[in-house]
Each structure stands twice: as structure tokens, then as C-alpha cells.
Amino acid sequence: MFYREAGQFKTSYAADQAVFPIAQDRIFIGIWLLIGFVAIPLLSNEYLFRAIFIPFLIMALAALGLNLLVGYCGQVSLGTGAFMAVGAYAAYNFWIRIPGLNPLIAFALAGGVATVVGILFGIPSLRIKGFYLAVATLAAQFFIDWVFSRIGWFTNYTPSGSIAVPPVSVFGFEFDTPLRKYFLCLTILVLFAVIAKNLVRGRIGRSWMATRDMDVAAEIIGIRPMYAKLSAFAVSSFFIGVAGALWGFIHLGSWEPLAFDVNRSFSILFMVIIGGLGSILGAFLGAAFITVLPLILNQMPQWLGIQLSTAMISHIEFMIFGALIVFFLAVEPQGLARLWRIAKEKLRLWPFPY
Amino acid sequence: MTAVRSLGEPILSMDSISLSFGGVKALTDISLHVRKHEILAIIGPNGAGKSSLLNVINGVYHPSSGSVTYKGATRSQMRPHEAASQGIARTFQNIALFKGMTVLDNIMTGRTLKMHAGFFWQCIYVGKARDEEIRHRRKVEEIIDFLQIESIRKTPVGRLPYGLQKRVELGRALAAEPELLLLDEPMAGMNIEEKEDMSRFILDINDEFGTTIVLIEHDMGVVMDLSDRVVVLDYGRKIGDGTPDEIRGNQEVIDAYLGVAH
Ligand SMILES: Nc1ncnc2c1ncn2[C@@H]1O[C@H](COP(=O)(O)OP(=O)(O)O)[C@@H](O)[C@H]1O
Numbered sequence: 001m002f003y004r005e006a007g008q009f010k011t012s013y014a015a016d017q018a019v020f021p022i023a024q025d026r027i028f029i030g031i032w033l034l035i036g037f038v039a040i041p042l043l044s045n046e047y048l049f050r051a052i053f054i055p056f057l058i059m060a061l062a063a064l065g066l067n068l069l070v071g072y073c074g075q076v077s078l079g080t081g082a083f084m085a086v087g088a089y090a091a092y093n094f095w096i097r098i099p100g101l102n103p104l105i106a107f108a109l110a111g112g113v114a115t116v117v118g119i120l121f122g123i124p125s126l127r128i129k130g131f132y133l134a135v136a137t138l139a140a141q142f143f144i145d146w147v148f149s150r151i152g153w154f155t156n157y158t159p160s161g162s163i164a165v166p167p168v169s170v171f172g173f174e175f176d177t178p179l180r181k182y183f184l185c186l187t188i189l190v191l192f193a194v195i196a197k198n199l200v201r202g203r204i205g206r207s208w209m210a211t212r213d214m215d216v217a218a219e220i221i222g223i224r225p226m227y228a229k230l231s232a233f234a235v236s237s238f239f240i241g242v243a244g245a246l247w248g249f250i251h252l253g254s255w256e257p258l259a260f261d262v263n264r265s266f267s268i269l270f271m272v273i274i275g276g277l278g279s280i281l282g283a284f285l286g287a288a289f290i291t292v293l294p295l296i297l298n299q300m301p302q303w304l305g306i307q308l309s310t311a312m313i314s315h316i317e318f319m320i321f322g323a324l325i326v327f328f329l330a331v332e333p334q335g336l337a338r339l340w341r342i343a344k345e346k347l348r349l350w351p352f353p354y
Numbered sequence: 355m356t357a358v359r360s361l362g363e364p365i366l367s368m369d370s371i372s373l374s375f376g377g378v379k380a381l382t383d384i385s386l387h388v389r390k391h392e393i394l395a396i397i398g399p400n401g402a403g404k405s406s407l408l409n410v411i412n413g414v415y416h417p418s419s420g421s422v423t424y425k426g427a428t429r430s431q432m433r434p435h436e437a438a439s440q441g442i443a444r445t446f447q448n449i450a451l452f453k454g455m456t457v458l459d460n461i462m463t464g465r466t467l468k469m470h471a472g473f474f475w476q477c478i479y480v481g482k483a484r485d486e487e488i489r490h491r492r493k494v495e496e497i498i499d500f501l502q503i504e505s506i507r508k509t510p511v512g513r514l515p516y517g518l519q520k521r522v523e524l525g526r527a528l529a530a531e532p533e534l535l536l537l538d539e540p541m542a543g544m545n546i547e548e549k550e551d552m553s554r555f556i557l558d559i560n561d562e563f564g565t566t567i568v569l570i571e572h573d574m575g576v577v578m579d580l581s582d583r584v585v586v587l588d589y590g591r592k593i594g595d596g597t598p599d600e601i602r603g604n605q606e607v608i609d610a611y612l613g614v615a616h
């Protein structure tokens with residue numbers, strides 16, 4: 001099949017403003033939805049759901065949220081883990097303190113709490129940029145880590161400081177099997193991805209990108225930097241907070257503060273960089289890559305018939321990530337998503353490149 | 355052509371504006387009027403304070419003394435987005451486009467202040483938000499047609515040649531439908547053909563939309579052709595103010611600027 005615009009004349013601006021103006025893109029999305037909602041549930045087993053698909057979906061949601069902030073609005077954050085923690089602990093507290101609360105509402109409220117915390121920790125961005133902002137968000141990360149491990153109220157004074165939750169049940173329907181959890185996460189992710197896409201192609205998304213590219217000029221057009229930056233922090237933290245709640249309630253089931261430490265922040269930032277800054281697709285590619293790579297590396301020695309210690313494997317993992325980060329930051333800041341776009345451009349012209 | 359249009363009362367008056375950076379006096383005691391519908395050129399050697407003057411007008415720099423009266427309201431300073439909402443738009447000496455965005459999106463940002471769909475509608479992109487996008491897109495397409503940049507509307511501006519970038523930046527300013535348009539060296543670095551195009555756009559904007567234009571330009575030929583009035587700055591002081599013909603005959607100006615090889 002050819003990837004072409006030819007013959008698809010847009011007769012109105014409405015058609016041209018559609019989410020995916022090119023038919024092949026719509027087909028592409030349709031295929032992925034089919035894979036996600038039909039093929040994977042039919043073909044996958046419990047192990048794959050638990051080890052790959054569910055973590056992938058939740059991480060993709062977090063990466064999507066972070067990409068709105070870093071990729072679209074240009075504000076660096078190393079506090080993603082902390083904002084996930086806020087989501088997870090907030091959901092937990094709503095859930096234990098309001099009997100009978102629908103967990104989905106608890107997740108949404110948790111997103112709301114993360115939003116507020118995100119805006120609070122986003123305030124320094126009005127004054128500082130780049131490296132300094134990164135350090136400020138890192139401080140937020142450590143502060144929030146400290147809060148959840150030291151202030152007993154948040155963990156309902158459980159002696160070990162770790163939290164356990166039973167399977168989520170909505171209107172009597174239990175999300176207890178991996179398949180059901182998978183569907184829940186997938187549905188939420190698709191919903192949020194649509195929202196993200198809508199935001200970035202509209203006024204608010206343009207105001208984020210304008211602030212990212214040239215904040216002085218943005219202000220002269222009438223975009224308030226404060227509004228643009230804080231709204232990016234808010235929306236991003238909402239996504240990340242919900243991802244945190246899902247990570248705790250759906251993926252882990254029981255967790256301690258360590259589950260959301262600075263390593264989590266880094267790994268999600270790596271997803272965004274490797275996948276592609278400022279690209280929705282990039283968040284998915286990056287999350288897939290970083291979720292799947294460790295598993296492949298674990299299997300690789302077996303396939304090749306060599307013996308490697310687990311320590312060695314994790315070293316190799318770090319080295320590969322390190323090299324890729326440097327590569328993408330230095331050579332291709334738009335990440336895997338850009339490589340995909342180049343492929344598409346080639347396809348559009350193929351077989352006559354000129 | 356200058357005789358045909360009648361110029362109105364002042365839309366903008368600067369009264370004894372001074373501005374300094376540390377020890378450097380960028381502007382000293384500048385007073386001037388900009389009249390409705392006119393094209394006012396500001397000329398002067400490099401470092402004379404021309405860009406600083408525009409920056410004071412739209413609130414990027416805050417003068418250390420003096421006041422600006424715009425559309426009847428007198429202020430000692432303004433914030434840039436206030437200026438924008440009051441109908442002042444501008445372009446920059448060093449292009450200040452949003453490099454990662456397409457031509458279309460860059461010009462669409464110029465409509466920001468005219469768009470009001472709430473956050474919720476933008477999330478779901480139906481109803482108000484979508485109608486609004488389409489309505490403003492139509493307006494932006496008119497500007498794209500006007501500037502003859504139809505073929506590059508989906509190109510990221512970072513990939514465009516310099517001359518086209520200048521044109522897109524003009525488009526972004528026009529998208530705000532400004533009453534007062536400030537152009538900082540819109541033709542710098544252009545070849546003759548590009549300059550002719552740009553001159554035509556400027557005249558058309560002034561003519562068709564009645565937009566008041568303040569422009570900084572070095573090319574004296576262009577200045578004499580375009581402007582109704584010329585203000586000359588030198589070392590932060592105003593040394594001349596009059597019609598192009600008067601300026602041409604002003605000895606102080608000739609000494610300071612025109613006489614110097616440029
Ligand atoms: N942001 C700034 N910080 C310090 N000095 C500045 C700044 N902007 C302008 N200046 C100084 O003010 C003077 C006038 O500059 P400018 O307005 O850019 O002149 P022009 O546009 O006429 O070439 C120069 O001496 C310049 O160095």
C-alpha cells in the first residue's frame with residue numbers, strides 16, 4: 001500500500017484540521033487499536049501482560065504526561081517519580097478514607113492532587129530555566145520521597161511503610177486478572193492520548209510550543225508565560241499522577257516509596273528523549289523501548305548460549321541507555337518518532353524520490 | 355501616494371522617554387507622536403536606540419522616566435501581553451519565530467488573544483474549540499494568501515530561508531489584526547526582489563487594513579518611498595522628525611547619518 005496524500009484533496013479547513021488528515025495515518029492508528037484491543041488479548045499470556053504490556057501502558061501514560069511538559073513546553077523535570085508517588089499515595093488515601101469510593105474516581109482525584117502539587121513545584125519555572133529548573137525539580141523529588149517515607153499519615157501508619165491494596169473493583173466488576181487490568185490501562189491510555197493530541201493541536205498546545213521555542217516572542221503575541229508554563233505543569237502532572245495511581249493499584253498492588261524514586265524519574269525522562277521530544281507517538285515508542293529492552297537483554301545471553309551475570313546484564317543495560325541518550329540528545333532530539341517520520345517522508349515520495 | 359490618505363490624530367505619543375542599561379544611555383528624553391494610519395520610519399546608525407524605542411512601545415523594556423500614551427491611556431510602562439491585547443504587534447530585528455512549529459502554527463499563535471474556548475473544550479476538541487480553530491484557520495489562510503506563502507504552510511519554519519522567515523514573522527504579527535504594527539528592520543539582509551515584495555506588503559497592509567506602522571529601516575531608498583514621516587535617532591537622541599523631504603534637507607541628519615557612508 002502506498003503512503004500518499006495524492007488524491008486526498010481537503011475540501012475544507014475542517015478536514016485539514018482533523019486529527020489525522022492523511023488516510024493512511026488513520027489506517028495506521030486503526031491497526032494499532034486492533035492490535036491493542038483484539039490481537040494482544042487473544043495471543044498474549046499472563047506473563048506477558050504482567051511483565052510487558054501492563055507496565056508498558058502505564059509508563060506510556062507517564063511518558064505522555066512528561067512529554068507534554070518537556071517536549072512541548074520545554075520545561076525540564078526530574079520529578080516525574082515524585083508526581084507518580086503523589087498520585088499513588090493520594091489515590092490510596094482517598095480510597096481508605098472515603099469508604100465505597102469508586103476507584104476510578106479515586107484515580108481522577110489523585111490526578112487532581114498531583115496537578116496541584118505539580119503547579120506548586122512548577123512555580124520556580126517562572127524564574128529559572130534549563131539546568132537550574134532540573135535541579136529544582138530534583139529537589140522536589142527528594143522532598144516528596146522524604147514526605148512519604150517519614151510522615152506516617154500518608155501510609156496510614158503501616159509499620160513497614162509499605163502499602164497493599166486489593167484488586168480494584170468498579171461497580172462490582174473486579175479488575176483482578178491480568179487481562180482485565182490490561183483492558184483498563186489500555187482504555188485509560190487511549191483516552192488520555194486523545195486528550196493529549198487534542199491539546200497539542202489547539203491553542204494551548206501552540207502556547208506551550210511557543211513558550212518552548214521563544215518565550216519573549218510568545219509574550220509579545222499575548223501568551224502569558226506563567227499561564228503556559230503552569231498549565232503544562234498542571235496537565236502533565238495530572239497524567240503522571242493518574243499513571244502513578246495505576247502503577248500502584250493495578251501493576252504493583254503493594255508498594256513502598258522506593259517504587260517512585262529518582263530512578264523512575266530518569267527512566268521516564270529517557271523514554272521521552274529516546275522516543276522523541278514533542279511527539280505523542282514518541283512517548284509510546286520510548287515507553288515500549290525502555291520496557292522491552294531489559295527483557296530482551298535478559299534473554300539475549302540464553303539465545304546466544306553465553307553466560308552473563310545479572311549484574312553484568314544490568315551494566316550493559318545502563319551502557320546501552322547511556323549511549324542512546326547521548327546519541328538522541330546530540331544527533332536526533334526528536335528521537336525514534338523522527339526516524340519514523342523520515343521513513344514516512346521517504347514512503348510518500350517512493351519510488352520516485354525526486 | 356502619501357498625499358491621498360488623510361492622517362488622523364496621534365494613536366501613540368511618547369513623552370520624554372529615557373532608558374539606560376547600566377551606564378549606557380540607550381534613549382535620552384525622546385518625545386514623538388505616531389499618527390493614526392501613518393507609516394513612520396525610524397532611522398539612525400547602529401546602536402542609536404531604534405530597537406530599544408520599539409521595545410519601550412510594546413513593553414519589553416521599561417523606561418526609567420517619561421510616559422507613553424497609547425489610545426488615550428497614559429502609562430509609565432506596560433507589560434508585553436498588555437500591549438498585545440491593546441492591539442500592538444511587532445516583528446524582530448533577529449527573527450523571533452517559533453522554530454519547531456510549522457508556518458501555519460506560527461501564524462495561528464498570532465490569533466491567541468482572539469481565541470477563548472475553555473480548557474475542557476480544547477481537551478475534547480469538539481464544539482466550541484473546533485469551531486474556533488476552523489474560524490481562525492480561515493483568517494490565517496487569508497494572511498497566508500496575502501503573503502503568498504501557500505506552498506510552505508506546513509513546513510517547520512526552521513527549515514525556511516531567511517527572507518521567507520521574515521515574511522512568516524510578518525504574517526504572525528498580522529494575524530493579531532493589530533492597530534499598531536512595529537517592524538524592526540523587516541528588510542535587512544534581503545535582496546532587491548525580496549525588498550520590493552516586502553515594501554508592497556507593507557504598503558498594502560497600511561492601505562487595506564488602515565494599520566498604523568512604525569518601521570526601522572536602513573535602506574534610505576525604501577524609507578523615502580514608504581514613509582509618511584521619518585524620525586531620526588542618533589546616540590539615543592532624536593535629531594530629526596519630519597517628512598522624508600524635510601529629513602533629506604536637514605543638515606544635522608545629513609551629518610549624523612546620511613553623510614556617513616552606509
Ligand atoms: N538588553 C540590553 N542590555 C544592555 N544594553 C542594551 C540592551 N538593548 C540595547 N542595549 C544598548 O542600547 C543601545 C541601543 O541599542 P539598540 O536599541 O539595539 O540600537 P539600534 O536598534 O538602533 O541599533 C546600544 O548601545 C545597545 O548596546
Ligand SMILES: [Mg+2]
Nearest residue numbers: 404405406447
Ligand atoms: Mg536594532
